[in-house]
Amino acid sequence: MxxxxxxxxxxxxxxxxxxxxxxxxxxxxxxxxxxxxxxxxxxxxxxxxxxxxxxxxxxxxxTPGLIDMHVHLREPGFEHKETIATGTASAAKGGFTTIACMPNTRPVTDNADTVKLVLDKAAEAGSVKVLPYAAITLNELGRELTDFTALKAAGAIGFTDDGVGVQNAQMMKNAMALAASMDMPVIAHCEDDSLVVGASVSEGEFARKHGLKGIPNESEAIHVGRDILLAEATGVHYHVCHVSTEQSIRLIRLAKSIGVKVTAEVCPHHLILSDEDIPGMDANWKMNPPLRTPRDVEACIQALEDGTIDIIVTDHAPHSEEEKAKGMELAPFGIVGFETAFPLLYTKFVKTGRWSLQMLVDRMTSDPAKVFRLPTGRLEQxxxxxxxxxxxxxxxxxxxxxxxxxxxxxxxxxxxxxxxxxxxxxxxxxxxxxxxxxxxx
Ligand SMILES: NC(=O)N[C@@H](CC(=O)O)C(=O)O
Ligand SMILES: [Zn+2]
Ligand SMILES: [Zn+2]
Missing domain, CATH: 2.30.40.10 (Urease, subunit C, domain 1)
Structure with missing residues (x-):
């Protein structure tokens, strides 16, 4: 054609x-x-x-087709939230031509068959290019490493337990050493479980006002710091998921300045909303990491501007209306992202003159292609x-x-x-x- x-x-x-x-x-x-x-x-x-x-x-x-390196398509297992067909249709409608999907499905994408199933369904649905990540640990339980060799052979492009943090440092170090030896990246959801028990929003104004237990910034940054040291020791390409705090950014900035192979991503909502914007106990404002303070929002924006954070991702995380209706404390974490990402960022940052159009487009096309060595993300002969x-x-x-x-x-x-x-x-x-x-x- x-x-x-x-x-x-x-x-x-x-x-x-x-x-x-x-x-x-x-x-x-x-x-x-x-x-x-x-x-x-x-x-x-x-x-x-x-x-x-x-x-x-x-x-x-x-522009070059937009690239989103962090999305949840929910299939297999959670087809009531999304399917590969509806998720890729949504991505296409949002202007995305390549998306990388997270392994927190049911079964978890911790085996070659599930990687193949995702790729087959994506080829069938036909909308956009789907790059699957595979889990670091079996069932994302943090106890036993998956078969990295088989997963890579099946088509996985990196390893991550997104949805949860890898709690055990030795487990993470082993994963990184193995991934490094295979020239594969480790992508980390950074969260120390011991610091977040029973919390649904960030530690801040909103939590205080509503008497809620808060998720502290250190729960993210502790993993970022630990993992940077492990990445330095193993030489792996370490990519930090959905950065949301000033503290994490400080650590990533330092790591980059001493040559550690670390890259990072940020979501539109963490660049635009703080916990002070949450209108009430509405779970459509609940996601992980949570909306942080205005100070963190400004730190995220500046980190994207100075290159400490490399790319923008949506973390598209669909849930059903019934699930979200359970309220702030019981509903699952996550918001959808494909169909609002570009218009939000264009309106909030380019129209206002803070960013050049070039910067926004680069962070959603050529920069993710560079970070993950993709052939796309460029508009040239x-x-x-x-x-x-x-x-x-x-x-x-x-x-x-x-x-x-x-x-x-x-x-x-x-x-x-x-x-x-x-x-x-x-x-x-x-x-x-x-x-x-x-x-x-
Ligand atoms: N971001 C979220 O709030 N939720 C994600 C999990 C994740 O990205 O950690 C999900 O799978 O629903
Ligand atoms: Zn995550
Ligand atoms: Zn995610």
Whole structure:
């Protein structure tokens, strides 16, 4: 199939927008024409004898397909929360073309068969590229290492027990040494269980006001510090999940300055919301790590700006409405993220002038590709044709009833945002477009 995207606004790496015409053939970007070339003539010249699908991207931003290295697709085992089909559809609608899914399914992705099942279902669902992580320990119980060799052979791209922290330091050290010997990364949910028993929100204003036990910042940072020392000792590529505290950032900054191979990610909600924004005992504001203080929020923003935190991920974590209705203390942790991530960050940081558009796009495309050595995340001749067309103008109100994900658990309901993805292209195929949705409706 041949696809011709004309009049696209493309970033040049230096935060300048240039008009380009993008010619796609055989899954990759074959030509990148400058905007002063006549699109109609190019079509005649290069499209002779071919069936060419045209997309007019006039006035729209076209970026490399967005990449989300931390998501929960829930299948197998929790299909009432999400399936690989609904999760990837939601990702496509959010402009994502590659996503990496966490192993806290049922069964846990701690064996080669489950890795293969995820990959098969993803190929079948067909929306976006799915990269599975495998568990560090069997059943994510922290007692026994999984078979790293078999998991890597089956297609796992890294090891993580996301959902829980690995409590035992020796276990983590063994995992890191083994992963290092296989040139695989260890991705860590940092949480010391002994410090968080029975808590559902962060230690801060909201917990005090409602008489709730709080999750302290040290519960995250203690693991970050421990793991940095273990990463230094083993030489592994250590990646910190959903960083949310000033203390963790301080440690990561120090580790990077002395050459430890550490990278880190942050979620939109930890960049935009603090515990002081929580309106009441509503579990759509409950996630792990919890919303921290405004001071932590500012530390996260600055860490992303100065490169201490490398990338943005959503930690898309759908739960059913019944589960979330159990209230702040009993409901499971997690909020959905795919369909609001880019508009939230564009509206809150680019529209306000704090970030360049280039910075936001890089942290969601080329930077994750760099950190995880992916072939995608670039818009250039010869690159895989994974692209996202984004409308930076139209305002739209967040309405969870229109989400493609099964999860409606978001704190951003009714927020008015700009920067909505319009068309998502994976390997030269349109996997989602606003028009198709609109005309179907
Ligand atoms: N982030 C969350 O609040 N929840 C995640 C688990 C996790 O990412 O630790 C989930 O699986 O629901
Ligand atoms: Zn986690
Ligand atoms: Zn997660």
């Amino acid at each position: 041949t696809l011709f995207i004309k009049n696209a606004n493309v970033l040049n790496g230096n935060n300048e927008l240039k008009i380009k015409h993008i010619w796609i053939e055989n899954n990759s970007i074959k030509h990148l024409f400058t905007g002063d070339q006549n699109a109609a003539e190019l079509l005649v010249q290069y499209g002779a004898g071919k069936e060419v699908t045209e997309i007019d991207a006039s006035g729209k931003l076209v 010869g690159a895989p044709a994974d692209l996202t067309v984004i409308d930076l103008e139209t305002e739209q109100v967040v309405d969870p009833t229109t989400f493609a994900t099964k999860g409606k658990n978001t704190p951003f309901t009714n927020w008015t945002l700009q920067g909505w993805p319009q068309t998502t292209i994976v390997d030269g195929q349109v996997v989602w477009s606003q028009e198709a949705t609109a005309s179907k409706a």
